[in-house]
Amino acid sequence: MVDAGDEVVLWTSQGTYLFAEAKVGSTFRWTKRERVRVDALIGAPFGATFEIRGGALVRAAPRGAATTVEDDGERRDNRWLADDNRAQRLDADDLKRMRRDGASGEAIIDALVAGSDTFAHKTQFAQQKWLRRKQNKYLPWVRVLEPRAATIAAAYFSRGNLLPHRVVLRPDTVAQLVARANARDGAKIITVDHSGGVALAAILERIEPSGKALVPHRGPFEALRRCNLTDLDRRVVCFSLDETPPPQGDSLVLVAKTDPIANLDALLPLLCPSAPIVVYSDTVEPLAAAYAHLQASGLATAILLSETWLRDFQVLPNRTHPTMSMSATGGYLLSATKIVVADAA
Amino acid sequence: MMRSDDLVMLYSGPDQVDYAYLSPETAGVYQNKHGSFQHRSLVGKAFGTRIRASNSDGWVDALAPTPELWASAVRHRTQIVHQLDAAVVCFELGVRRSSVCAEAGTGSGAMTGALSRSCGSVHTYEFNEARATAAQGEFERNGLTNVTVRHCDVCEEGFRDLDVDSVDAVFLDLPEPWRALPHALRVAKPGARIATYSPCVEQVHRTRDALSTCLDLRTLEVRQRDFVVKDVLLETGLAPPAKRRKDYQNEDDAPRRYANCAFLAWF
Structure with missing residues (x-):
């Protein structure tokens, strides 16, 4: 359940993510000019759906299921379609006027269907897709999501173009990162995080309740503020390389904009033997160099340089296919395990 | 520190990951194509130690168990x-x-x-x-x-x-x-x-x-998709090189492609 003061993630019918704070009187930016009040979030269960009416969120029935179109048994296709941009008789001014006069989303969609010369000739699948798009636009809704690591990662990834100064991690790469780092309860994980806290959020989720993230810099980790974590000072401990004795880590995670070889040289001595090492980069060359460096050092085994490939599918009767566009790369991961060589017996 | 009865992962390459429960008392031995390794040569050493074979130049890395290593072994x-x-x-x-x-x-x-x-x-x-x-x-x-x-x-x-x-x-x-x-x-x-x-x-x-x-x-x-990292020296010339060269030093260097594809559905 959403408590007053919680940070939440909102997933919109247009497929975008927004951040909001569930506080009485608090708002989030919906369009350029429109802000929406979030009061209705407080007390709602995570996963609840809301419509946007009169500048406020209003609790609504769950949405997101496919709209069905009655099959009238008629075969249709687009052989007569002229792509001359004149199929819709309503123009932008008509729509603006309807909205100003307070027309409901349903009324606008009905008018768009009536104003379309081509709607009736579309196949049922095409009609359904067309209607769903219009509904997502003119009857917008949002779903409130718990800010767990996967949600935070997805939200930051979808807004990655707004963060040119950050490492932008694809969520499935974060998943590989925390798995290969063997992040678990009680672990002390040395973490360099230039992703704004997205990697740290995933690490903290795995090492609770007694693990710690040891960080050699103070941030910025603004993603952590969106996770409703208490006790951050205990979980994320800042250290300096000059400390004596130096801290010791059970794993090393590097998600840095800086040179991996220099970072490895500085931080490898802090790792206990058998500690996993995971290094991220959005280009492969620095990791290829770091791979060779680790191999030559004799300090690591099970060295692996890889990338993951991720494809989402639309699954609908007779319309199952990979989604039309996919992310070309989730970046690259170099992983290894620290070793020491036994003295010759 | 590895002790008697501990589960130890034994890594000698991506395609050779094994495990053992250390039994020095009964003279336990781990053997693979690289050599044989007495359990008692592991006891007392830290997890993450590279161990030399007792009968060859081979080695094995004795690692602490992780779900990833366990899945490989x-x-x-x-x-x-x-x-x-x-x-x-x-x-x-x-x-x-x-x-x-x-x-x-x-x-x-x-x-x-x-x-x-x-x-x-x-x-x-x-x-x-x-x-x-x-x-x-x-x-x-x-x-x-x-x-x-x-x-x-x-x-x-x-x-x-x-x-x-x-x-x-x-x-x-x-x-x-x-x-x-x-x-x-x-x-x-x-x-x-x-x-x-x-x-x-x-x-x-x-x-x-x-x-x-x-x-x-x-x-x-x-x-x-895994990547191979290696130095390559290319000869110059339009004709094919006279000597036949092996592309990879050993099989472990050959690029591998995991075919563990599956569909996952979320709710």
Whole structure:
């Protein structure tokens, strides 16, 4: 359940993510000019759906299921379609006027269907897709999501173009990162995080309740503020390389904009033997160099340089296919395990 | 520090990962193509030590167990969920120490290990009695104390001993996940997440139909591509080089492509 003061993630019918704070009187930016009040979030269960009416969120029935179109048994296709941009008789001014006069989303969609010369000739699948798009636009809704690591990662990834100064991690790469780092309860994980806290959020989720993230810099980790974590000072401990004795880590995670070889040289001595090492980069060359460096050092085994490939599918009767566009790369991961060589017996 | 009776992962290459329970008292020996290694030469050394063979120049790295290493070493009683997919499932299920998770079927227990690392408790179900017994023995010996194994066909009997609205995450790796889903939805808390793992798209169709009351359905496929890193010296000239050169020093350097692709469906 959403408590007053919680940070939440909102997933919109247009497929975008927004951040909001569930506080009485608090708002989030919906369009350029429109802000929406979030009061209705407080007390709602995570996963609840809301419509946007009169500048406020209003609790609504769950949405997101496919709209069905009655099959009238008629075969249709687009052989007569002229792509001359004149199929819709309503123009932008008509729509603006309807909205100003307070027309409901349903009324606008009905008018768009009536104003379309081509709607009736579309196949049922095409009609359904067309209607769903219009509904997502003119009857917008949002779903409130718990800010767990996967949600935070997805939200930051979808807004990655707004963060040119950050490492932008694809969520499935974060998943590989925390798995290969063997992040678990009680672990002390040395973490360099230039992703704004997205990697740290995933690490903290795995090492609770007694693990710690040891960080050699103070941030910025603004993603952590969106996770409703208490006790951050205990979980994320800042250290300096000059400390004596130096801290010791059970794993090393590097998600840095800086040179991996220099970072490895500085931080490898802090790792206990058998500690996993995971290094991220959005280009492969620095990791290829770091791979060779680790191999030559004799300090690591099970060295692996890889990338993951991720494809989402639309699954609908007779319309199952990979989604039309996919992310070309989730970046690259170099992983290894620290070793020491036994003295010759 | 490695001690008698400890589980130790023995790594000598990506395609040669084994394990041993150290038994120096009975003169335990681990042997592979690189040589033989006396268990007593490991005892007292730190996990993460490279050990020399007693009879050759070979070596093996004695590593602390992780679910990833275990999955590479475990004897396959069934097709296993590889670490690549296990990582994505655990992350998207959002499991953490406060989570109760239900899994069916247990199979070789590779996925159970990954869930056990992240969850507070894991209830895993297996309809093959021999597999359930073997998995239970392994979990006990490996110290996975938060795992409970039950011999039970969840498609027929449901998730035995679990209450209504009691689990935060469900993972189904079954031939017919849609038959177990009504039971899964019964034990899942409101807002719980469910993942199914199926190799065939027809299975995904039937699974999606059974999940029609759920929101945020997502179907995805993950793969991993490994890179070889090596220095290459190229000769100049338009004619093919006279000497035949091996592309790779040894087989371990050849690029590998994991074909552990699967469809995953989210709720």
